[in-house]
Amino acid sequence: MEARRFLEQAEALPFAPLAEIVGAGGVVVLAPHPDDESLGCGGLLAMAREAGRAVAVVFVSDGAASHRNSRRYPPPALRDLRAAEALAALAALGLPADAAHFLGLPDAAVPDHGPGFEAAVAAIHGIARSVGASALLATWAHDPHCDHQATHAMAAVVARQRGGLRHRAYPVWGHSLPAGAMLPGGAPRGARLDIAAQLPAKRRAVAAHRSQTTPLIDDDPEGFCLDAAMLARFDRPFEVFLEPAA
Structure with missing residues (x-):
């Protein structure tokens, strides 16, 4: 299926409640x-927190490659800035600082195999156990960014190894x-989540990432x-969650 048609259909998937998307x-x-x-x-993070769910957010890369030529923010300073922004964003969604886990892998070079990949998978397993996870959400396999694809691959391995994890x-x-x-594959499968009530919190969270x-x-x-068109794309009262193709 063509990418444009797939995504159009994904954005028209039926709505489902939180529990149907992430389990119990x-x-x-x-x-x-x-x-x-x-x-x-x-929006989903804010809703899960409101519902009293245990929530963990794993930041896979350090984000230090977004401004490679900045003299005021060399990689160590940019790494610290982006971590601080991440914590501010989670706070805007109602999440405590201890919900954040930073793996610190290199931005634009997150491994998709090998020892670094395996260590990340092991860390994610431990985090999933600590919150009694029924769901693992990660970026889409076809996002055209190597770090997004590697992150998807990590989630796929963890889900395959842990029975019952969506x-x-x-x-x-x-x-x-x-x-x-x-x-590859056919039409999208999955659901949309209505986040109209959580949209103000989501806007505050996105804005907390000031460097981006x-x-x-x-x-x-x-x-x-992030340009205005990209920000507008995510400033909508729903979020899309896809079931990965087999």
Whole structure:
């Protein structure tokens, strides 16, 4: 199926309640970079917290590659800034600081195999156990970013190894695929979550990632910043959660 058609159908999936999407237990969200959690499932995180669920957010990479040429924010400073923004975003969603877990893998070089990958999988297993997780949410396999794909692969391995753990995928950069790109498999399966009541909290969480949404780091003309169209894409009263293809 063409990518554009797949995503159009994904954004028209039927709505389902939180429990149908994540099951009855805790929730673990894997974010390749600090901000992916707020963009892709900030509403779900806020709703899960409101429902009294145990929640953990795993920040897979350190986010230190978004402004490679900044002199005011060299990698160690940018790493600290993005971690602080991540904690502020979780607070906006009602989550305590101890819900955050930072794996510290290199931004733009998250491993998809080998010892680093296996160590990350082991860490995710431990976090899932600690919250009694029934669901593991991670970025979509076809997001055109290597870190997003590696994060998806981690989730797939953990879900395969842990019986009863639901793996659901949230697209972040899928819309940037070429419209005619062909995806394996058929039509999307999954559900949308109505987050109208949680949208104000989600907006605050996204805004907390100031290095990614404002000109806070203004000494790197090539630095990354989410544009208005991208922010509008995630400023809607629903979120999409896909069942990964077999």
